[in-house]
Amino acid sequence: AQTVTQSQPEMSVQEAETVTLSCTYDTSESNYYLFWYKQPPSRQMILVIRQEAYKQQNATENRFSVNFQKAAKSFSLKISDSQLGDTAMYFCAFSSSSNTGKLIFGQGTTLQVKP
Amino acid sequence: KAGVTQTPRYLIKTRGQQVTLSCSPISGHRSVSWYQQTPGQGLQFLFEYFSETQRNKGNFPGRFSGRQFSNSRSEMNVSTLELGDSALYLCASRRDEVPSEKLFFGSGTQLSVL
Numbered sequence: 001a002q003t004v005t006q007s008q009p010e011m012s013v014q015e016a017e018t019v020t021l022s023c024t025y026d027t028s029e030s031n032y033y034l035f036w037y038k039q040p041p042s043r044q045m046i047l048v049i050r051q052e053a054y055k056q057q058n059a060t061e062n063r064f065s066v067n068f069q070k071a072a073k074s075f076s077l078k079i080s081d082s083q084l085g086d087t088a089m090y091f092c093a094f095s096s097s098s099n100t101g102k103l104i105f106g107q108g109t110t111l112q113v114k115p
Numbered sequence: 116k117a118g119v120t121q122t123p124r125y126l127i128k129t130r131g132q133q134v135t136l137s138c139s140p141i142s143g144h145r146s147v148s149w150y151q152q153t154p155g156q157g158l159q160f161l162f163e164y165f166s167e168t169q170r171n172k173g174n175f176p177g178r179f180s181g182r183q184f185s186n187s188r189s190e191m192n193v194s195t196l197e198l199g200d201s202a203l204y205l206c207a208s209r210r211d212e213v214p215s216e217k218l219f220f221g222s223g224t225q226l227s228v229l
Contacts, residue, residue, distance in 0.1 A: 043223045044222045101170060101211070102171050105157055108157065
């Protein structure tokens with residue numbers, strides 16, 4: 001069974017600084033997808049970034065980038081130039097390429113950006 | 116384009132009752148999935164529907180059921196409610212044309228069981 005682990009329940013960062021959120025996962029599959037979702041107080045889950053396991057290049061989306069280490073089964077999220085609007089809960093998630101309709105989520109990391 | 120719409124936003128029920136939650140996906144989206152979010156268990160997959168058929172099912176008791184209509188709208192039903200069913204129930208949809216498509220989530224229905 002696949003599992004996703006986020007070992008940092010809470011983190012804080014000063015506005016304009018950089019922060020990295022950690023995620024590890026376990027799977028025996030060779031092809032899969034990894035995601036970072038953001039859940040602000042409005043509760044709506046918003047996709048931040050996604051990575052396809054067969055792509056070696058790390059995904060980037062503006063201020064958000066990932067460090068994908070397939071052999072180590074690690075998938076960390078780096079937020080550069082943190083903004084107050086980045087304050088939210090962040091979830092790392094996994095889906096198998098054979099079952100993309102099912103996401104397996106980590107426990108989440110609450111990020112607070114301080115002015 | 117309207118997003119994923121879940122109704123109602125808040126619901127209060129008592130133990131033993133049953134409840135039905137509704138989800139209207141984004142127009143053109145054919146897959147709808149449901150997740151339960153609790154502080155203790157986190158986000159857990161309930162089930163996924165595609166073309167009115169349940170395609171995936173999570174590890175939940177039979178009290179949790181769902182269905183999808185021909186217009187892709189979906190409902191989720193929980194019978195004989197228990198206190199532990201108190202949670203935020205999230206619905207997500209996608210077109211399901213390619214495997215790497217992202218899910219679009221609604222704002223959820225907050226269910227409180229007293």
